Amino acid sequence: QQQVKQSPQSLIVQKGGISIINCAYENTAFDYFPWYQQFPGKGPALLIAIRPDVSEKKEGRFTISFNKSAKQFSLHIMDSQPGDSATYFCAASFAGGTSYGKLTFGQGTILTVHP
Amino acid sequence: KAGVTQTPRYLIKTRGQQVTLSCSPISGHRSVSWYQQTPGQGLQFLFEYFSETQRNKGNFPGRFSGRQFSNSRSEMNVSTLELGDSALYLCASSLYGVPRDGYTFGSGTRLTVV
Numbered sequence: 001q002q003q004v005k006q007s008p009q010s011l012i013v014q015k016g017g018i019s020i021i022n023c024a025y026e027n028t029a030f031d032y033f034p035w036y037q038q039f040p041g042k043g044p045a046l047l048i049a050i051r052p053d054v055s056e057k058k059e060g061r062f063t064i065s066f067n068k069s070a071k072q073f074s075l076h077i078m079d080s081q082p083g084d085s086a087t088y089f090c091a092a093s094f095a096g097g098t099s100y101g102k103l104t105f106g107q108g109t110i111l112t113v114h115p
Numbered sequence: 116k117a118g119v120t121q122t123p124r125y126l127i128k129t130r131g132q133q134v135t136l137s138c139s140p141i142s143g144h145r146s147v148s149w150y151q152q153t154p155g156q157g158l159q160f161l162f163e164y165f166s167e168t169q170r171n172k173g174n175f176p177g178r179f180s181g182r183q184f185s186n187s188r189s190e191m192n193v194s195t196l197e198l199g200d201s202a203l204y205l206c207a208s209s210l211y212g213v214p215r216d217g218y219t220f221g222s223g224t225r226l227t228v229v
Binding site for chain 1: 119146147148157158159160162163164165170171173205207209212213214215217218219220222223
């Protein structure tokens with residue numbers, strides 16, 4: 001019940017296209033869902049995050065869609081650029097004290113955007 | 116402002132040895148958490164420290180330990196190294212350790228056990 005399942009493992013998109021990465025979770029107590037972006041040789045960096053009381057959050061070209069009943073959420077990258085090529089991780093956490101410092105991560109998606 | 120600093124960047128150790136990794140959080144951040152990243156298991160939470168106290172712990176053996184100093188800098192120690200401990204070890208800092216604060220990760224320490 002602690003797992004977050006992420007798909008696809010890898011994704012190739014043409015420049016200007018839409019990249020879509022999906023995640024599913026089991027534990028309904030999760031109430032914070034961030035996405036992290038990681039470039040080679042760097043640590044993950046927070047990209048965008050959502051709470052389950054909203055169905056969509058948009059920041060620039062990045063949008064999270066959240067489906068509470070299906071226990072799924074997804075990241076959409078509009079107008080994908082070669083500079084977006086990185087590994088993307090979805091994650092989930094609880095609100096309570098036992099969540100201090102802890103995120104449960106998906107397995108990651110390697111995104112390649114061809115020029 | 117300066118980011119999260121992890122030292123050293125790379126380490127090669129022999130099986131059975133012990134190793135200490137260091138993490139300096141962003142100035143003003145009081146929470147430091149540690150993660151292990153491997154190709155097979157992905158990113159896994161090790162533990163979190165706040166005001167020199169461990170508040171949360173992941174599912175790792177007792178060979179993995181940590182501490183935090185009064186200036187919020189943190190160290191992580193792995194004793195009796197095993198080949199499977201080869202990984203990228205990441206630390207993340209935040210104001211209070213609450214996930215909604217947003218965690219800032221360092222670039223990690225790449226540990227290779229031979």
